[in-house]
Amino acid sequence: MLRHRFLLSFARFAPERSFLHALFDMIESNNRKELSMYPFLSCTGALLLAALILSGCARFPLPDLRQCAPPSHTQTVEQLHLAPQNQQPLYAAWIPYFACEPLFASGDAAAVKSAVTDLLRSQKENGITTVFVHVCAFGEAGYPSAFYPRNPAVNGYDTLQILSDVCAALGLELHAWINPLRLQTTAAMQKHHDDALLSHWFQDEQLRKENLVLWDGRWYLNPASDAVKEFLAGAVQEIMTQYHPAGIHIDDYFYPTTDPAFDAAAFEASGASDLAAWRREHITNLMKTLRQAVHQADPDGIFSVSPQGDLQKNYDTLYADVAAWCADGTCCDLVIPQLYFGYEHETAPFSALLDRWKALPLAPDVRLAAGLAAYKAGNVDAQAGSGAQEWVTHPDVLQRQINDVLSDPAFSGVVLYNSFVRQP
Template sequence: MKKFFAAACAAAFLLSAGCSTVVKTVDHGTECSESKAPVTENEAYEPLNYREQVGMWLPYVRFPDYMQGKSEESFRKSVAKIMEDAAADSVNTVYFHVRPNGDAYYVSELFPKGAYLDGDYDPLAIILEEAHDRGISVHAWINPLRLQTAEQMEKVPDSFIVKKWINAGEPYVKNVNGRWYLDPAYPETVELIENSVSEILENYDVDGVHIDDYFYPTTDTEFDREAFEASGSTELAQWRVDNVNRFVKAMYDTVKEKDTRIVFGISPQGNVDADYSTQYADVIRWGSEAGFCDYIVPQIYFGFENENSPFLPTLKQWEELVDESKAALIIGLAAYKLGREDKWAGEAAELEWINDPDIIKKQIKEVKNSSADGYALYY
């Protein structure tokens, strides 16, 4: 993992010592199988969180590097190295991908074992131990709606609830371009999402729960036509926004019912207009009204010269959108783009991430000078 840090920004983590302020209380109002029961670290565990985050995502796309085909000992060594490097670079919060595609990188009775987990160990338990030993907060990162591909779903045992729904022809699960998704229009899917959060909170000493920008998977009216027609609503877009708000609120409430000190965070895409028009994500409400999230991490994965969403105006937009008394604002930065062409940035900005190796360092400086509470890097 150190190579990712070095390649991204050797001197990028420049937030002042204030970024380590601990928030002990946040008061904002392959085959699938089951594994052994988890063991919680400490029944009296006190959640560790930082309002001013230096965050880092640990996504499932990296799991083959240090999980697939690896023993528990090998996995633990890799995780220890990741955490050592993170701590050395001032990272105080990691978002670990516990459920990326309807599969679980923790012990679950609701979802099958993670596709890249072919060892008989508990990744989340190890992540928690190694991170907490170094004073790093761990947020369980969930994709609430996204499930397995159609091919992967064939291997999922019939005992799991989503597979039962598919086999029974229930409308709660939909196939979009070869991948299954939960349809948030139904109370049954919201209940499953709530139960899945409760399962993690009951069995693990996580400090937070985190979701990113996988909300509605399509704008196609056929995705949820039956439920929409049955609802009596007349405006599809607003109805879908309401559906997303319902399960986001349910997740937040589930977290707070367990422990008000555990935080709930959302990482939507950085383009606000696209949040509404393509994913029906009510980011304005989440950032300005209590009861939806404790922190919001817009993915401002744009260069300064981006023709559609240049970094500085987009950062300013999010500063104005988020009420700091309702949610902390953490800026998501695209370290993974360093040295790569940005084909969606427009012709003039296509090579910005190649021509300017200090772009992340410059963006962190701008974040420090803004009203944001910190930043998080995606490698």
């Protein structure tokens, strides 16, 4: 049956104005820099970011959700456990680490809370009801943790508590976004001298060998390790029980390579014969473990995942059997594919991708939303082949995509990336 809180987030929102009103100033320039490149960014810089987000001045017409067709279906009383009523769709935004971390650069706690409030209020005022906020992107927590070392970029602040308080005050639904497998570089991890379990694993040669893998200059947790799955379940329950977000969110960082050398020793020890199938099994088991951890902490909690838009690439190169997750019902509650393509994309046109995703069989407990590329509006898409200029010459691409998603009963709503700065 459907998760109660997830449905309430749909039912309670009635848009008053365009939720994209403030986006295009931040995404129309081709010269934006990743904010994390500036660790010295002060409170002034953080407040400037908030001011820019609130500005709303744009060169292109802005999509207006009041003009978007709502879903044509309603849920049954049995599914909702509520009186019959039309559902409002999910309107959400991803807030990545490089947009969030600079807000915590100041030593003035009041200024930090004000900057966070300004950022989130701008989303609320523009129609957003739900935010997926990056709180652990590289195995460094923006909050006190028994599992992860602290993220030095947030200056000791408990970012999750601040985010939780501000979201509660504004009536926004907060989902904690983590990257379960991706960690830091050797140099960064050597700087952590704390009691976090991950730091202990890294410092102990045998535990590091059993649970971590160094690949292409970065460390990763090894999904083939049972201890890693237990570690991640504990980390998820820590967030859910301490901060009570609506759910836990992960994106598309699974196996970083198809090279057999990544986990050759573990694969040989397993006795398995098919490396790809073995890796997919471990990722699927990880998904089940994380969802179970969320629901053990909060039966109404939502475990969501945002895979890449290309189903075959997910399957072949990331070892993510997303179709099986959707059909199974025990792997995730909400799937948000990254449909970051225009209608004229030469190899992956948006309409074709939308059709492929909505054709997937969904278990009764699984819902589907669409991740859309707000950051491409007004910019050349160098990967789109003959459709490279579409986002420049057709300022209504994002509006049309929102309309298409919200008018399709297969989808529960839209999530925007990146609403604040250009994608790194």
